[in-house]
Amino acid sequence: MRVEPPLPLTSRAPWEVIFHRGRDGVTLERFLAEAAALAARLPDNGPVLNFCADRYLALLGFAAALSRGQTTLLSADRTPQRLAEIARLHGARYALADSDIALALPVLRPEVAAGSDAPNPLIRADAVAAIAFTSGSTGESQAHPKPWGALVAGARAAAARFAVAPGASIVGTIPAQHMYGFETTLMLPLQGAGAGHAGSVFYPSDIAEALAEVPAPRLLVTTPLQMRALLGTGIALPPLAGVISATAPLAASLAAEAEAAWGAPLHEIYGATEAGSVASRRTLGEEGWEPYDGVDFAIGPEGAVVTVPGLPAPVPLADVLEWVAPGRFRLLGRRGDMVKLAGKRASLSGLTAMLTAIEGVEDGVFLAPEDLDRNPRGRLAALVVAPGLTAEAVVAALRARVEPAFLPRPVVMAAALPRDAVGKLRREDAIRLAWSR
Amino acid sequence: MTTTLSLEAEVAGLIVEALHLEIAPEAIDPEAPLFGEGLGLDSIDALEIALAVSKRYGFQLRSDDERNHRIFRSLRALAAHIETNRTG
Numbered sequence: 229m230r231v232e233p234p235l236p237l238t239s240r241a242p243w244e245v246i247f248h249r250g251r252d253g254v255t256l257e258r259f260l261a262e263a264a265a266l267a268a269r270l271p272d273n274g275p276v277l278n279f280c281a282d283r284y285l286a287l288l289g290f291a292a293a294l295s296r297g298q299t300t301l302l303s304a305d306r307t308p309q310r311l312a313e314i315a316r317l318h319g320a321r322y323a324l325a326d327s328d329i330a331l332a333l334p335v336l337r338p339e340v341a342a343g344s345d346a347p348n349p350l351i352r353a354d355a356v357a358a359i360a361f362t363s364g365s366t367g368e369s370q371a372h373p374k375p376w377g378a379l380v381a382g383a384r385a386a387a388a389r390f391a392v393a394p395g396a397s398i399v400g401t402i403p404a405q406h407m408y409g410f411e412t413t414l415m416l417p418l419q420g421a422g423a424g425h426a427g428s429v430f431y432p433s434d435i436a437e438a439l440a441e442v443p444a445p446r447l448l449v450t451t452p453l454q455m456r457a458l459l460g461t462g463i464a465l466p467p468l469a470g471v472i473s474a475t476a477p478l479a480a481s482l483a484a485e486a487e488a489a490w491g492a493p494l495h496e497i498y499g500a501t502e503a504g505s506v507a508s509r510r511t512l513g514e515e516g517w518e519p520y521d522g523v524d525f526a527i528g529p530e531g532a533v534v535t536v537p538g539l540p541a542p543v544p545l546a547d548v549l550e551w552v553a554p555g556r557f558r559l560l561g562r563r564g565d566m567v568k569l570a571g572k573r574a575s576l577s578g579l580t581a582m583l584t585a586i587e588g589v590e591d592g593v594f595l596a597p598e599d600l601d602r603n604p605r606g607r608l609a610a611l612v613v614a615p616g617l618t619a620e621a622v623v624a625a626l627r628a629r630v631e632p633a634f635l636p637r638p639v640v641m642a643a644a645l646p647r648d649a650v651g652k653l654r655r656e657d658a659i660r661l662a663w664s665r
Numbered sequence: 666m667t668t669t670l671s672l673e674a675e676v677a678g679l680i681v682e683a684l685h686l687e688i689a690p691e692a693i694d695p696e697a698p699l700f701g702e703g704l705g706l707d708s709i710d711a712l713e714i715a716l717a718v719s720k721r722y723g724f725q726l727r728s729d730d731e732r733n734h735r736i737f738r739s740l741r742a743l744a745a746h747i748e749t750n751r752t753g
Contacts, residue, residue, distance in 0.1 A: 430708075430711075431711075431712070431728050432715065433727050456716075461715075461720070461725065463719075569709075570707070570708065604709075619687075632707035633709060637685070637686070
């Protein structure tokens with residue numbers, strides 16, 4: 229097997245600003261010194277569960293752990309139950325956090341402490357730098373290890389694809405622990421170009437303020453849901469050089485509205501937690517997605533598989549794809565019964581299994597509306613046969629097992645499900661029953 | 666106090682309408698948590714509420730401070746925050 233040469237922690241020059249904390253620009257030189265100072269304070273063994281909301285602290289913790297040979301566990305879900313589950317299942321030895329959450333392991337708060345000049349450490353390309361998680365069909369988290377070489381290759385491909393200027397400011401609205409947020413707001417400044425904005429940004433007014441705090445050219449990295457809220461409130465934004473969207477397909481109408489309002493090109497990233505970002509398109513005028521440099525798609529009748537530089541094996545995708553032109557593919561939909569909400573995937577049959585496992589539920593099914601992928605406000609529905617239970621009791625039981633985004637709305641209690649003579653669900657009747665109001 | 670109570674009912678109606686909830690506005694317990702337990706809202710809903718509040722009451726919700734947990738703690742807390750900050 230070919231051994232890849234080690235790669236430095238960062239490709240940026242010492243004087244370059246790689247992060248903005250408020251109005252304070254952090255140069256690479258200062259970042260390396262602060263990361264080394266933090267590394268010296270870390271416990272001897274990882275993995276480390278890093279759920280800092282401040283992106284600079286998240287990056288500092290990641291870099292410090294990596295330089296000590298420790299793997300970072302990335303959980304975009306900061307609920308105590310989920311964090312505890314990941315820590316338990318994946319052997320976290322300690323956590324790095326900037327909020328007060330009690331966990332059954334030591335929680336360190338990273339501090340920004342000045343250090344003396346520090347070198348740019350070399351990291352083995354096959355070292356597992358981070359582990360990202362998806363929730364499997366049973367609801368339990370599945371681990372997706374990220375070798376350092378894959379993260380570096382992805383960041384460099386993204387910087388090239390979006391022609392990110394070295395002095396660009398990157399304001400992201402997705403948690404740094406979501407794979408898309410991690411790649412665009414931590415890895416891009418570390419190994420590509422631009423300077424991240426440290427603050428936690430979520431509501432339209434947060435986004436406007438964060439953009440106003442950083443120098444031009446400004447790149448906004450966000451989601452269709454947040455773009456819709458931004459445009460809906462009509463809040464004014466400083467001039468943008470570009471907008472990137474991911475996590476859900478973006479309607480062409482919303483893309484047109486955004487480009488008109490902000491006067492900047494809007495690109496979408498296609499990716500998955502398992503593979504990372506692997507393709508992009510300019511939403512207006514381009515139906516086809518262009519793979520990132522070095523990424524290879526094999527699209528066949530059995531499904532699509534993507535080969536990503538730095539990942540040890542090809543990754544099967546949950547989407548159905550087809551080629552529309554040389555080097556351009558189109559999304560036809562999701563395979564099987566997978567659905568995606570709030571940047572997370574689940575299978576309808578897996579959710580149905582959790583529903584019917586509830587004590588007192590005799591029969592039940594999760595349903596997705598036809599426009600789930602196009603409607604940012606789309607939600608799943610559940611039809612339930614449970615004579616002794618109320619809809620509220622069913623939702624309460626599901627809440628313990630299902631991510632909030634997948635909780636059904638509405639829950640329709642029925643005397644029986646519409647099934648045919650052999651017991652097969654009559655889908656159209658079920659959908660009519662679920663969304664009758 | 667009567668103003669707050671009627672505003673509370675109005676905000677309950679706004680939440681039910683904005684989020685397409687399957688309950689009557691008066692069925693929302695004004696002291697129950699809006700997120701997680703209680704009404705069981707999530708981050709998608711938080712954006713919808715922020716959007717509806719900006720349109721109806723003319724100000725923006727923000728997430729940069731500790732207040733945010735207080736504001737979304739309950740219908741009563743959200744209504745009180747709107748009472749203080751509304752411009753419309």
